[in-house]
Amino acid sequence: MSFQQGLSGLNSTSRNLEVIGNNIANANTYGAKSSRAEFADVFATALNGAGGSNIGIGVSLATVAQQFTQGNITVTENPMDLSMNGAGFFQVSDGKNPTMYTRNGQFKLDRTGFIVNNQGLKLMGYPADGTGVIQPGTATPLQLPTAGIKPAITSKMNVELNLDSRAKSTVPAAGAPIVFNDAATYNNATSMTVFDEKGQDVALTYYFQKGATDPTTNETTWNVFLTASGVPFPNDGATPPLPTAPTLTMVFPANGSKPTSINGVSPAAAASVDIPPSTNAQGAPTLAIPGVMLDLTSATQYGAAFGVTNVFQDGYAPGQLAGISVANNGVVTARYSNGQSKPAGQIEVANFRNPQGLQQTGGNTWNRSYASGDPIVGVPGDGNLGKLQSGALEESNVDLTAELVNMVTAQRSYQANAQTIKTMDQVLQTLVNLR
Numbered sequence: 001m002s003f004q005q006g007l008s009g010l011n012s013t014s015r016n017l018e019v020i021g022n023n024i025a026n027a028n029t030y031g032a033k034s035s036r037a038e039f040a041d042v043f044a045t046a047l048n049g050a051g052g053s054n055i056g057i058g059v060s061l062a063t064v065a066q067q068f069t070q071g072n073i074t075v076t077e078n079p080m081d082l083s084m085n086g087a088g089f090f091q092v093s094d095g096k097n098p099t100m101y102t103r104n105g106q107f108k109l110d111r112t113g114f115i116v117n118n119q120g121l122k123l124m125g126y127p128a129d130g131t132g133v134i135q136p137g138t139a140t141p142l143q144l145p146t147a148g149i150k151p152a153i154t155s156k157m158n159v160e161l162n163l164d165s166r167a168k169s170t171v172p173a174a175g176a177p178i179v180f181n182d183a184a185t186y187n188n189a190t191s192m193t194v195f196d197e198k199g200q201d202v203a204l205t206y207y208f209q210k211g212a213t214d215p216t217t218n219e220t221t222w223n224v225f226l227t228a229s230g231v232p233f234p235n236d237g238a239t240p241p242l243p244t245a246p247t248l249t250m251v252f253p254a255n256g257s258k259p260t261s262i263n264g265v266s267p268a269a270a271a272s273v274d275i276p277p278s279t280n281a282q283g284a285p286t287l288a289i290p291g292v293m294l295d296l297t298s299a300t301q302y303g304a305a306f307g308v309t310n311v312f313q314d315g316y317a318p319g320q321l322a323g324i325s326v327a328n329n330g331v332v333t334a335r336y337s338n339g340q341s342k343p344a345g346q347i348e349v350a351n352f353r354n355p356q357g358l359q360q361t362g363g364n365t366w367n368r369s370y371a372s373g374d375p376i377v378g379v380p381g382d383g384n385l386g387k388l389q390s391g392a393l394e395e396s397n398v399d400l401t402a403e404l405v406n407m408v409t410a411q412r413s414y415q416a417n418a419q420t421i422k423t424m425d426q427v428l429q430t431l432v433n434l435r
Helices: 003-025 400-432
Strands: 035-042 058-066 073-075 082-085 089-093 100-102 122-127 156-162 188-195 201-213 220-228 231-233 248-252 271-275 289-295 307-313 321-326 331-336 341-347 349-351 359-362 365-367 376-378 387-390 392-394
Touching: 003 035, 003 058, 003 400, 073 082, 082 089, 156 188, 188 289, 188 307, 220 271, 231 271, 321 387
Parallel strands: 082 392, 156 289
Antiparallel strands: 035 058, 073 392, 082 387, 089 100, 089 122, 089 349, 100 365, 122 341, 156 307, 188 201, 201 220, 220 231, 220 248, 271 289, 321 331, 331 341, 349 376, 359 365
């Protein structure tokens, strides 16, 4: 026995306790990965490399291996918190040094709209163009738009409804084709809001008037009158303007199914209407909305009460950024105050053939190294890359109970190695005392 074995045991056990202490210290660090001290025995090399009875001269710390197992997912309800469920790392950069990698998804917005972590490192991903189309390629720092979303003029409208075939004809016998303040001159009405080029709202009202039924074919004609904030079209140009004819006419077959013709066009198709300028409810003049395609081809005329089952129009008012959401595939969607949303980018993640080869740099980040290999990049969910969960964080994978047990074991090992040194000291003392 020599002091070498005991001394190496003390040193190695001390390093093991340091590793255990570091694990325990990071038990509540989001995205942190535990480490494990791995040891190797030490032998002196014989002159000719032979001999099977060599006694080891101690132990050495072979490596401190990181354990990249999945940590528990904790829900936080903060949409900027992101967790990775599966393989992969978030990529972050300061714009100067090589890209760094992290499992800690505690992200925030800085004053310029970049998504950053607590160290100010920017999250990397693919940007989106002005229409919300993701532009894959080289990852760049993701930046949310600070400006609002521009308004969109209405270009398409669709109304799905049933007109009651049991209703009587309401076409006036003389005078104006319809009187809007006289419910006896039409059967039903409904409304929707459309938008002009400035994003100003225009109240569009539909009036449905049952016309004549052909006694030979049993086909029924329905007249559709439209008003824009009370202004009918077409109109006579007077003040106030009066309607001169229906905006549209629909002809239904005998069985009441979808119209066979609209505005005389057969088969029925969407018709173009020109919405005139008007004054909205706030008293502001609105612009004309020309060439709007109005689709009424889904209308029916059955023996049931009037009912509107769907309305649609593709215009919207301007809006300001109200919040963001992140999908499982990493698409960052910006939500606006006008109810619209569009992609603002997509997070790119990276994985490594040998994650244990990554170099720890502190701040919950790693750098690639020769041992780790080159990063394999992609979007979450592709290949063997994990998926993202917004509003959640990945806890440290440290098993606190196991670490405390390991600490007790390491402590006993330290005491045992110290005892070998004490025993060797006593042996030497005995030799010195020989007469």
